[in-house]
Amino acid sequence: QESSLNSELGFCGSPLIGSTFWNPICAGDRQGLTVVAGSGDFQENIHRAANKPAEVVLSADGILAGSPWSHKPRCLRFENATEKYCLYTSPTFAQDRGVTLFTTPEHKDLFLQLPAFTNPDVTQDANREPNPPYESRQLPGRGVGLIANRTLHRGDHIFSTTPVFVLHGDIYETFADEDRFPFQTDGINRLPDGAKKKFLDLCGHFGTDKVDDIINTNSFAVDLFGEEDDETNYNVVMPEISRLNHDCRPNAHYHFDPLTLTQHVHALRTIMPGEELTISYLDPAQTREERLKALRASWGFACSCSLCTQPTAQAKASDERIKYTLDLIEELEDYSADSLATPQMAEAVISMYEQERLYGPIAEVYKLAAVEFNGVGEIWPAVKYAKLAIEAGILYGGPYDKDVKDMEQLVKEPQMHWSHLLRMEKRMERNMQQE
Numbered sequence: 388q389e390s391s392l393n394s395e396l397g398f399c400g401s402p403l404i405g406s407t408f409w410n411p412i413c414a415g416d417r418q419g420l421t422v423v424a425g426s427g428d429f430q431e432n433i434h435r436a437a438n439k440p441a442e443v444v445l446s447a448d449g450i451l452a453g454s455p456w457s458h459k460p461r462c463l464r465f466e467n468a469t470e471k472y473c474l475y476t477s478p479t480f481a482q483d484r485g486v487t488l489f490t491t492p493e494h495k496d497l498f499l500q501l502p503a504f505t506n507p508d509v510t511q512d513a514n515r516e517p518n519p520p521y522e523s524r525q526l527p528g529r530g531v532g533l534i535a536n537r538t539l540h541r542g543d544h545i546f547s548t549t550p551v552f553v554l555h556g557d558i559y560e561t562f563a564d565e566d567r568f569p570f571q572t573d574g575i576n577r578l579p580d581g582a583k584k585k586f587l588d589l590c591g592h593f594g595t596d597k598v599d600d601i602i603n604t605n606s607f608a609v610d611l612f613g614e615e616d617d618e619t620n621y622n623v624v625m626p627e628i629s630r631l632n633h634d635c636r637p638n639a640h641y642h643f644d645p646l647t648l649t650q651h652v653h654a655l656r657t658i659m660p661g662e663e664l665t666i667s668y669l670d671p672a673q674t675r676e677e678r679l680k681a682l683r684a685s686w687g688f689a690c691s692c693s694l695c696t697q698p699t700a701q702a703k704a705s706d707e708r709i710k711y712t713l714d715l716i717e718e719l720e721d722y723s724a725d726s727l728a729t730p731q732m733a734e735a736v737i738s739m740y741e742q743e744r745l746y747g748p749i750a751e752v753y754k755l756a757a758v759e760f761n762g763v764g765e766i767w768p769a770v771k772y773a774k775l776a777i778e779a780g781i782l783y784g785g786p787y788d789k790d791v792k793d794m795e796q797l798v799k800e801p802q803m804h805w806s807h808l809l810r811m812e813k814r815m816e817r818n819m820q821q822e
């Protein structure tokens with residue numbers, strides 16, 4: 388489960404539910420023959436010159452009738468591989484905001500089947516900020532940030548935006564920088580002026596190729612197409628949401644809807660006017676040292692949030708709480724007969740998440756508690772925690788998140804849920820085997 392620049396760029400850690408800030412540097416690169424080619428929509432003529440990348444000249448003169456793309460797709464292919472990755476720009480996507488996809492022709496066809504492309508109505512409320520609950524300001528030592536201009540309560544919607552650049556995760560491993568960079572730059576140049584300006588105004592911090600630097604610093608990692616463990620990782624840049632700075636105990640969280648290609652941001656707790664809106668760029672259930680290291684490596688700053696600047700005694704207690712909860716969560720996620728998990732253990736984890744102010748990820752431990760109570764046949768506490776998991780899960784993973792759906796099933800029919808009496812049955816089986 389995890390997501391901006393794909394958050395855990397530096398150490399490629401496991402992502403949080405839904406989209407995650409990601410940093411593709413961890414994907415590394417590989418050198419290979421570059422091919423500039425047309426997509427499957429166009430006839431390709433490949434010309435190879437000695438010691439030079441093969442180049443493909445498109446035989447079609449213009450854009451095919453009915454195509455949503457404003458330019459002839461250009462493609463890259465690694466050596467003799469069959470897979471190629473092409474640039475597709477739709478200037479009309481999301482009420483003419485526009486988007487460039489850098490993906491395979493096969494995935495391009497899947498994108499075109501998404502409601503985001505087939506039904507423009509689904510994105511009509513995205514990217515619109517008639518009366519935003521924040522102002523954008525330059526902040527000392529942290530660049531641009533967004534400051535709340537009115538009181539927000541937990542669950543309040545802050546904004547929703549669609550990406551202007553969507554990149555298949557495999558391009559980082561497949562292509563050398565010198566092949567990839569010009570393509571990425573071309574992908575941005577093809578965008579409508581408004582989207583291009585919003586992208587180019589974003590900050591980078593690695594000081595490398597401008598467009599690549601902006602992608603590294605500002606993209607979110609999202610999973611698209613396929614079943615759970617078989618989904619493809621994409622990096623998406625949504626310029627407005629990228630203005631949110633990091634806090635290890637943020638007051639807002641985001642989730643990505645893969646059907647509408649829209650990222651939604653909501654308040655996680657009460658936010659007072661004048662407070663900066665923040666999200667977490669990484670899995671917040673890590674020790675201070677781990678968080679500081681990851682933030683420095685992936686986003687180039689020394690975190691000065693309230694948690695990272697606590698006095699030593701509090702910081703040590705927080706680290707110990709986090710390590711302890713991670714051990715307990717491992718036990719709770721063990722559904723074998725040997726697990727020592729109990730409902731009280733799950734409640735202890737909830738309490739520690741509250742002490743840690745982990746108001747987004749707490750969705751996951753509410754679920755563990757619901758399952759634990761249902762596992763021993765205590766239906767009403769199970770329903771109570773399932774309801775809490777749904778409330779927090781909608782903010783954390785979105786209304787269509789699989790954990791939210793699972794908890795809705797538990798509330799509806801606890802005795803029919805996969806967890807009902809699971810713990811008791813496993814332990815009885817084990818006892819019988821031992822006798």
Ligand SMILES: C[S@@+](CC[C@H](N)C(=O)[O-])C[C@H]1O[C@@H](n2cnc3c(N)ncnc32)[C@H](O)[C@@H]1O
Binds near residue numbers: 392
């Ligand atoms: C996704 S951008 C956030 C918006 C950015 N401040 C801007 O001006 O566009 C990430 C960059 O913002 C800065 N940043 C984010 N959170 C910060 C924080 N808590 N303290 C200092 N700098 C931060 C870092 O330079 C980081 O690389």
